[in-house]
Amino acid sequence: MSAACFALGLCALLTWVLLTCCAGIPEVVTNLGDTETEVFRREGEDAILPCGLGSPVNLKDEVFDWKKEKQQEVFFYVKGKHYINGKRGQDPQFWRRVHLLPGGLQAGNASVNLTSVTQADGGVYSCYFPRRNLTRWIRLTVVVEPRLRLEVVEASPSSGSVRLSCVSRGGQPQPSGLEWQTPNGTVIPAEEAPPAASSDSDGRDSISQTVKVTEPGSYTCLARQQGVHPAVRDTIRVFAGADITEVFTREGEDAILPCALGSPVDLTDEAFDLKKGKQEVFFYRQGKDYNDGLGGQDPHYVGRVHLLPGGLQAGNASVVLSGVTQADSGVYKCVILAKRTQSNRDILLTVVVEPRLRLEVVEASPSSGSVRLSCVSRGGQPQPSGLEWQTPNGTVIPAEEAPPAASSDSVGRDSISQTVKVTEPGSYTCLARQQGVHPAVRDTIRVFGHWLTGDREEVLGNGPWKAIGVSFIVLFILSVVVNIYQFTKTNNCRNGHGQQAEPDSDSLDQSGAYRSCPHRDAAVQLNVPSFG
Structure with missing residues (x-):
C-alpha cells in the first residue's frame, strides 16, 4: 500500500509542476529582447519601475506580484493589502523601499517607486498579474556616472589659442x-x-583628453559609457579678450578653480592670492598656505x-573647492605674484542644482497605434524654463501642452510636466533646459513595438492545444502509476507464497487464504494504453 501511495503522490506533484509551467509564466529572460522596458538610473536616485495594463482599468481589487530575477520578493499586492500595510x-x-505611485491603481498603473537604488538593485524585474496571465518585464540598470573635471591648462595670447583639459574619474561602467x-x-x-589613462591613490581609474581651441564659446566634454545613454557631459566657457573662465559644477561636487601662467614656470617659491569679492579664499606664499599655518582665511572656506x-611645479595655481553650495557661486579673482611677472585670472563659478526627471508611459492605445509619454521635472536651480521631447534621431516632438503644465508638491518644490504622443x-x-546652463538635463525611455500593436509573446499558447497536451501527459502518468501499483501487489503475493512472508491485507481473501496469484515464473507485463 505504501508504494501505491508514493506513486500517487508523485503523480500529483508532477501534474502540479506541469500545470504551473504551462500557465504562461516565462522560465528565463535570456536577453534584453525578452524585456518590455529598460530603465537607467544613477546610483542613489529613485527608480520608477513601470507596469500597467495599457488601459485605464481600476486595479484596486486586483492581484499583482513584483519579483527580481524570479526569486526575490519585491512587492506583492492583493486587494488593498501589501508589504507596507501588513x-x-x-x-x-527591498524593505520600506518600494511604494505604489499615488493614484496609479485607479488609472490601471501598477508601477512602483524603488528608492535610493544601488548597484545591488540592478537586474531584471517581473510584474505578474495572475488573474490575467500577464507579465511585464523591466530591466533596471544602475549607473555610476564618472566625475568630469574641465579646466584651462594653457592660454597663449601670442598664438590666440587655449588648451582645454577634460579628466574623467571613476564610473561604472568605466567610460x-x-x-x-x-x-x-x-x-x-x-x-x-x-x-591618456591613469589611476589615483585610491585605485580609481581615470582618463584625460586635451584639445586646443581658437574661438570663444562654450566647449563640452562627453564621457561615453558602453551601453549607457546619454553620455555624461560638462561644459567650460572660453571668453574673448579677457582671462575669464566660467565653471559649472553641480551642488555637492568639487569645483576646480583654474589659475595658471600659461607657461611651465615653477611657482613653488612664488606667491598668489584667490579672493571672492572681499572674502579671502586661499593665499599661498613660498610653501605656506591657509592649511598649514597662515591666518586670515574666510571661515566659509576653512578646510575646503x-x-x-x-x-x-608646472606653473599651475589652480585649487579644488570641495562640496560646493549655492553660496559658493560668484566671481573669483586669482592674482599670481611671481618675481618676473604678474598675472590675473577671473573665474565665474556657477553652482547648478539639477532638476529630477521622471519619465513614464501614461497610456498605450494599440487600436490607434500610439503611446502617450509623460516627462515631469521637479526642483532645480535655476528652475527649468521648459521641457522638450526628442525622437531617437533628435527631432523635436510637438508637445500636447504649451507651455508645460506647472504645479507644486506638498513640500513646496515646483515642477513642470509635458506629454507627447508617439507612434513609432x-x-x-x-530634456529640461535651465536658463544660462548648458547642457540640458536629460533622460530616456524606450517604447517597444508591441505596445503600439497590442501583440505580446507567450511561452505557451492559451488555446485548446495546451489543454490537450496537458491531458495527454496526465493520463500517461496515471496509467504508469496504476501499472506500478499492480506490479507491486503481484510481487508481494509471489514473495508471500515462495518465502512464507507475513501476508498483508491485500494478498488474503475473507477466509484468510491467499488470493490467486499469477504463476511465479510468469512474466509481469505492464499494459500501457496506446494513444493513437
Missing part, C-alpha cells in the same frame, strides 16, 4: 572614451588618441580649498 514575505533588500565638442556640436580632434598635486518604437529623450 503582508509579510518581502525580501529584506570607453572622451570627446570634446565645439559650441555648435562639432567634434574637436584630440591631441591624444586614445585618451586645496592645491592640485604637482600643479605649482525606439528610445525617446526628454
Whole structure:
C-alpha cells in the first residue's frame, strides 16, 4: 500500500509542476529582447519601475506580484493589502523601499517607486498579474556616472589659442572614451588618441583628453559609457579678450578653480592670492598656505580649498573647492605674484542644482497605434524654463501642452510636466533646459513595438492545444502509476507464497487464504494504453 501511495503522490506533484509551467509564466529572460522596458538610473536616485495594463482599468481589487530575477520578493499586492500595510514575505533588500505611485491603481498603473537604488538593485524585474496571465518585464540598470573635471591648462595670447583639459574619474561602467565638442556640436580632434589613462591613490581609474581651441564659446566634454545613454557631459566657457573662465559644477561636487601662467614656470617659491569679492579664499606664499599655518582665511572656506598635486611645479595655481553650495557661486579673482611677472585670472563659478526627471508611459492605445509619454521635472536651480521631447534621431516632438503644465508638491518644490504622443518604437529623450546652463538635463525611455500593436509573446499558447497536451501527459502518468501499483501487489503475493512472508491485507481473501496469484515464473507485463 505504501508504494501505491508514493506513486500517487508523485503523480500529483508532477501534474502540479506541469500545470504551473504551462500557465504562461516565462522560465528565463535570456536577453534584453525578452524585456518590455529598460530603465537607467544613477546610483542613489529613485527608480520608477513601470507596469500597467495599457488601459485605464481600476486595479484596486486586483492581484499583482513584483519579483527580481524570479526569486526575490519585491512587492506583492492583493486587494488593498501589501508589504507596507501588513503582508509579510518581502525580501529584506527591498524593505520600506518600494511604494505604489499615488493614484496609479485607479488609472490601471501598477508601477512602483524603488528608492535610493544601488548597484545591488540592478537586474531584471517581473510584474505578474495572475488573474490575467500577464507579465511585464523591466530591466533596471544602475549607473555610476564618472566625475568630469574641465579646466584651462594653457592660454597663449601670442598664438590666440587655449588648451582645454577634460579628466574623467571613476564610473561604472568605466567610460570607453572622451570627446570634446565645439559650441555648435562639432567634434574637436584630440591631441591624444586614445585618451591618456591613469589611476589615483585610491585605485580609481581615470582618463584625460586635451584639445586646443581658437574661438570663444562654450566647449563640452562627453564621457561615453558602453551601453549607457546619454553620455555624461560638462561644459567650460572660453571668453574673448579677457582671462575669464566660467565653471559649472553641480551642488555637492568639487569645483576646480583654474589659475595658471600659461607657461611651465615653477611657482613653488612664488606667491598668489584667490579672493571672492572681499572674502579671502586661499593665499599661498613660498610653501605656506591657509592649511598649514597662515591666518586670515574666510571661515566659509576653512578646510575646503586645496592645491592640485604637482600643479605649482608646472606653473599651475589652480585649487579644488570641495562640496560646493549655492553660496559658493560668484566671481573669483586669482592674482599670481611671481618675481618676473604678474598675472590675473577671473573665474565665474556657477553652482547648478539639477532638476529630477521622471519619465513614464501614461497610456498605450494599440487600436490607434500610439503611446502617450509623460516627462515631469521637479526642483532645480535655476528652475527649468521648459521641457522638450526628442525622437531617437533628435527631432523635436510637438508637445500636447504649451507651455508645460506647472504645479507644486506638498513640500513646496515646483515642477513642470509635458506629454507627447508617439507612434513609432525606439528610445525617446526628454530634456529640461535651465536658463544660462548648458547642457540640458536629460533622460530616456524606450517604447517597444508591441505596445503600439497590442501583440505580446507567450511561452505557451492559451488555446485548446495546451489543454490537450496537458491531458495527454496526465493520463500517461496515471496509467504508469496504476501499472506500478499492480506490479507491486503481484510481487508481494509471489514473495508471500515462495518465502512464507507475513501476508498483508491485500494478498488474503475473507477466509484468510491467499488470493490467486499469477504463476511465479510468469512474466509481469505492464499494459500501457496506446494513444493513437
